Amino acid sequence: MIGDSTSKPLENRKIEDSAPRRLWNRNARLAIAVGGLISGVLDLLQVCILAGWDTPLYIAGGLLGPKAFQGGTGTYVLGILLHFFVTFSMTATYYAASRRLSFLKEHPLVCGLSFGAAAELVMILIVLPLSALHERGPYELHTLIQWLLVHMVVVGLPISYSVRRFAQ
Numbered sequence: 001m002i003g004d005s006t007s008k009p010l011e012n013r014k015i016e017d018s019a020p021r022r023l024w025n026r027n028a029r030l031a032i033a034v035g036g037l038i039s040g041v042l043d044l045l046q047v048c049i050l051a052g053w054d055t056p057l058y059i060a061g062g063l064l065g066p067k068a069f070q071g072g073t074g075t076y077v078l079g080i081l082l083h084f085f086v087t088f089s090m091t092a093t094y095y096a097a098s099r100r101l102s103f104l105k106e107h108p109l110v111c112g113l114s115f116g117a118a119a120e121l122v123m124i125l126i127v128l129p130l131s132a133l134h135e136r137g138p139y140e141l142h143t144l145i146q147w148l149l150v151h152m153v154v155v156g157l158p159i160s161y162s163v164r165r166f167a168q
Contacts, residue, residue, distance in 0.1 A: 027167045031095050035162030036088035042154035044083055050150075056080045062131035090119050091159045098163050105167070108160035116156020117148050 048055050054069075056079030061068035063082060068075050094115055098104040104111045124147070128135040 028095060031163045031166035032088060032091045034166060035091035035094070035159040036084065038158040038162065039091065039155045040084045040087035042158065043087065043151070044080070046150055046154055056083065058133075059083050061133045062128070065132035087155070090115075090155065091162070094159050095163050095167055098167065104160065105164045108164045109157070112156040112158075112160025113152040114156070115160060116152035116154075119155055120148050120151035 044055070051058075056076045057068050057071060058079070059082050060071065060075045060079035063078070064071070064075065068079070071078075094104065104115075124137075124139070124144070
């Protein structure tokens with residue numbers, strides 16, 4: 001009834017959407033956790049195998065500068081944590097984009113490969129030059145191609161497939 005004191009104005013009514021919101025949040029967290037963890041582990045393993053097990057010190061050097069190479073266990077752990085921060089951030093970015101761009105979930109192979117390449121280009125062209133190490137290259141062509149291909153597979157695909165699997 002209009003004017004009835006027992007009816008609440010529309011702006012004061014609560015819409016019971018807690019179940020879908022909880023499910024969405026759970027799915028988002030799961031997609032980001034799985035994608036970030038798998039891509040982080042695979043990427044860290046491959047770079048340590050190809051470039052050496054002191055790679056986490058280099059990663060920490062992006063924040064601390066050259067003094068990171070003198071660091072011990074704490075600096076090594078910081079490098080690992082920073083690495084996983086980046087992979088979880090990349091996964092969260094892909095997840096957020098997939099909410100608006102449904103083709104990211106519908107075509108995880110092509111989109112994952114493209115995202116992995118784009119993520120590596122952002123690292124090479126933006127993150128590394130802005131880091132405390134100011135890494136700018138020059139890079140050899142075969143090294144760039146190797147980095148792009150590896151990141152397409154070990155970063156892009158785990159992220160895209162985790163978002164597809166867990167964030168429907």
